[in-house]
Amino acid sequence: MAKIGVLGAGSWGTALSVVLNKNGHDAVVWSILEEEVEMLNTEREHKEKLPGVKLPDGIVFTTDLKKTVVGSDVLIMAVPSPYVRSTAHLIASMVKDKQIIVNVAKGIEENTLYTLTQIIHEEIPNATLAVLSGPSHAEEVGRGIPTTCVVGAKEKQTAEYIQNLFMNEAFRIYTSPDVLGIELGGALKNVVALAAGIADGLGYGDNTKAALITRGIGEIARLGMAMGGKLETFCGLTGIGDLIVTCESMHSRNRRAGILIGKGASMEEAMTEVKMVVEGVYSAKAAYALAQKYQVDVPIISEVNKVLFEGKDPALTVSDLMLRDKKLENSSANWE
Numbered sequence: 001m002a003k004i005g006v007l008g009a010g011s012w013g014t015a016l017s018v019v020l021n022k023n024g025h026d027a028v029v030w031s032i033l034e035e036e037v038e039m040l041n042t043e044r045e046h047k048e049k050l051p052g053v054k055l056p057d058g059i060v061f062t063t064d065l066k067k068t069v070v071g072s073d074v075l076i077m078a079v080p081s082p083y084v085r086s087t088a089h090l091i092a093s094m095v096k097d098k099q100i101i102v103n104v105a106k107g108i109e110e111n112t113l114y115t116l117t118q119i120i121h122e123e124i125p126n127a128t129l130a131v132l133s134g135p136s137h138a139e140e141v142g143r144g145i146p147t148t149c150v151v152g153a154k155e156k157q158t159a160e161y162i163q164n165l166f167m168n169e170a171f172r173i174y175t176s177p178d179v180l181g182i183e184l185g186g187a188l189k190n191v192v193a194l195a196a197g198i199a200d201g202l203g204y205g206d207n208t209k210a211a212l213i214t215r216g217i218g219e220i221a222r223l224g225m226a227m228g229g230k231l232e233t234f235c236g237l238t239g240i241g242d243l244i245v246t247c248e249s250m251h252s253r254n255r256r257a258g259i260l261i262g263k264g265a266s267m268e269e270a271m272t273e274v275k276m277v278v279e280g281v282y283s284a285k286a287a288y289a290l291a292q293k294y295q296v297d298v299p300i301i302s303e304v305n306k307v308l309f310e311g312k313d314p315a316l317t318v319s320d321l322m323l324r325d326k327k328l329e330n331s332s333a334n335w336e
């Protein structure tokens, strides 16, 4: 059995530690927040973020970074994306050569336009990196509801090793070499989920949602492929799969923030009300900058940026999207 150090004791870090414990591994979970660790050790439940999920005694919660990192077979990076660089920086000197670090966070860094494994690689160049992603709300994984994810890594053996650590009858893991495609799907879907939430907040229906999901995955795939990701990845669990769950579920903080914005709240008000890091807001600017860099047309991502950062009326964005230039649905399916 392996010793796994989990960085981040929020919803996802805690839910994954429950899976790892169930699979017989020793999970040591670190949080930077002393009061969170104290609460978890006393209550053995994350009442705010994972209510109803009992945390077995075998899971250790600590603020001691050394205890979490040193001697661990694998590290899981489970802090919200804006903290990935600072957390990677904190652990860099403790990480052994070729240490496997699995990034499970989703986002793109605004000023560098780096994906999260690119950030971790910059901070810890001697680590072996992998990514775990897919349609997987922590609230359901913690309760053992059947869920599927994908582990991506450059080396097949790394991906298969991580697949074996996590896989059980309620948590099915596939493998893939397309690390970039997996990470881009996970980060960009949060921006489209904001749009889906905005449409819900405006009172629109299932037709609008289906349009946003379908046209949204088109944008994600076009941009992702221009950057080097694979079409099949965007058509799979970490692309369309994660986009569907995020646009449909009330567990999604991005969708919830979007609903508030659609009902008239400002971005700041929505972020305060949701009380968690709304990663789509951070990734939205980066997504638009990437689209400009790779010259890809991303009308939904562009309108989300206008609502978030230029104060555009959400209702106007929908009519602007509807009345854009007339187009073919798919430029590769054209008449001779």
Ligand SMILES: NC(=O)c1ccc[n+]([C@@H]2O[C@H](COP(=O)([O-])OP(=O)(O)OC[C@H]3O[C@@H](n4cnc5c(N)ncnc54)[C@H](O)[C@@H]3O)[C@@H](O)[C@H]2O)c1
Pocket: 008, 009, 010, 011, 012, 013, 014, 030, 031, 032, 033, 036, 049, 078, 079, 080, 081, 083, 086, 087, 104, 105, 106, 107, 136, 137, 138, 139, 276, 277, 279
């Ligand atoms: N929640 C989910 O269902 C889910 C599923 C898949 C992926 N993810 C991804 O996992 C990542 C973590 O998500 P989450 O839902 O656990 O978030 P969360 O908001 O629940 O995590 C907050 C935790 O981050 C840690 N933290 C807070 N401030 C920090 C700081 N300054 N430095 C380092 N750590 C700090 C603390 O342990 C805190 O509890 C995100 O990128 C998210 O997109 C989440």
